[in-house]
Structure formats: C-alpha cells, structure tokens
Amino acid sequence: MNTSFINIFLVFLKIGCLLLGGGYVIVPLLQSELVDKRKWITKEELIDFYALGQCVPGLIAANTAIFIGYKLRGKTGAIVTLLGLTIPPFLAIILLASILTELAKSTLMNNIFWGVNIAIIILIFLTVKEVWNTSIVDKFTLFVFILMFILSIIGVSPALLIIFAAVLGIVWKKRKEGRR
C-alpha cells in the first residue's frame, strides 16, 4: 500500500477509532498497522518515535503520530496523521456530549469497557515482548531496562526518565570510545 495522503489518513482514522482507554494502546496499534501490515516504518523507528514523543510536551499518542507523519510525507504528512488520529475522538465527544454523563453511568458500557481495558493490558504487554527483542541487545541495555522499570514503577516522571536514559547512553558510549 503506497503512502499517499489519503491512505495515511485512512490508516490513522482507523487507529483514532481504536484508541480506547487512553493513549497507551497506540503502540500496539501502530505496530500492527504500520510495521507489520504495511511496512511503512521499522520497529526501531516506532520505538524511537514513541521515546522521543515522551520528551515533547503534549499528548504522547499525538506526538508519536506527528513524528510518523513527518517521516512519511513531511509537514503535510504530519498534519494528515494528526487529523486522522484526532477526528474520531473529537466526533465521539461532540456526538455524545449530551448523553455522556448517563453513558458513563450505564452498567452495560462499564462492563464492556472493563473487558476492553483488560484486552489493552495484554496488547501493551505483547508490545513490550516485541520491543524487547530489538532493544535489549547486551548487558548495558538490560541494565537500563531494569533500572528504568523500577524507577517507572515507583512513579518517577516519564520525561525525567527519558532524559536520564539519554544521558546514560551517551556517557556509556563515550567511555567505551575513550577506552579504545
């Protein structure tokens, strides 16, 4: 499938519709739609974009989409992915605005989304397994994984962790260079 604006838009429109339970599910969705099915970006690129998306202010799902849009088709591409991603949530709120409070109280809806949220946990977990293979390549990367996992669990801000990790990587490689 070629990366025409209309194709990009439709793919991100689909992702926008499926972006349930907050923004986290964007990674498994992008992995399936862009990496596996269409091969528009590589697994490494997806991880890089998601990592960088966390250091930029704003909504991470949107940041990631803008990175990918820019990579595929420049500035216009970035607008296209952003629009595709935003329109479904936007319409959902507008159309449901008058009944939203009743909807949130509905037992049926809550039961459905109880199950959907559990499915999302599994999807995120599967992504971690996937990412593991491409990102944990030696002892140092394993060390970074464990350290960041612990810091993340105890509640250190993601933005801080990202900066910390970047510095760690640079210091480590610099030392290795120096030894040579």
Place this chain on the structure above:
Amino acid sequence: MKLYFLLYFEFFKIGLFSLGGGYATLPFLYHMSEQYHWFSPVELTQMLAISSITPGPVGLNVATYAGFKTAGIIGSIIATSAIMMPSYFMVVMISKMLKKFRNNFFVESALYALRPATAAMIGAVSIRLFKDCAIRSMAFNSFSFAKITSFLDIKAIVLIICLFIFSFYYKKDPLIFLLIGAVAGIIMHIL
C-alpha cells in the same frame, strides 16, 4: 470573540506545559476549572470515566468537551487544535534535526539507551493498569484477612490469563483482542 482567544490560549498552555502525557494534563485542567468555570471539578472527574469509554487520550477528550460546552462546535475546534499546536511545531522541528543528525554520535548513543528505557516504561504501564484492574481499591477500615476474593477481582484475573494464553496462538490484529475483551466484559458480568 474574547472567549475564543481565552479558550485557545488556555488549551495552548496545556499543550505546551504538560509533559509526560496521559494524566499529566489533569492538574492543569483542575486549575482551569477553578479559574474559569468552563466546567466543574465534578464534571472533570466524570470526563475521566467518559474518556475510558470513548477513543482518544484524556487531554484531547477534555479539550473537546470543555470547548463544546463553553462555545459550541467552534469552541471545541479551537480548544482541540490549541492543545495540539505546540506538539506539532516541536515535533516537526525535532524531526528536521533528527534527519540531519541521525548518524550523529550523541543521537545514536542516546537512542541506544532510550529503546530499552521505553520498553521498560511501557512495561511499567501495563503493570500499573493490571493492578488497577485486578486489585479492588479497598477501604482499610473494613478490610478483613478472611477472604482474598474481597480485594482481588477474580474475573479480571481469569480474563487476563485467558487472553494471555490466546496471544500465543494469535497475535495479528489488536482489534480482535479488543472485541474479545468487550464481549467477555458483557458475558462475565451476566454470569
């Protein structure tokens, strides 16, 4: 007209200063509800529940809702585009630099450590979501050691294990997982 500018300005500010995504927007939104009364703190709490049943990140949903409530469709378009605007410009700027410096030593070594860090952070999110689902918030004064089922959501744990086993055999389309989750949510609450 003044309202439009104010809406734009306030949501632009959230887009510019909320770092870390997801719930990082919440403190800003609470502050906003106190300052402008575009929506009440109670409504904001309801929006959190609503955000879990409509697509999209919480911040985006609240922007759309608050804009719509204060100034109709135009208001919602203004608020939504305002919260996205800082992201757009910054990401485009970084992308340009990335293109230039992709093979730069610093960028390369930073990304080398950023990949495992990202994996770890996504992993931590799944643990946190699991905890929220499987462990019921308990009131400590009424807590008894008698029954483990009083604070563990057995149904949630069963569904997680089933989906986990299913994932060994099928991993193509996330949509299938979401659908199974939705159907299981209905069925398991009838049983």
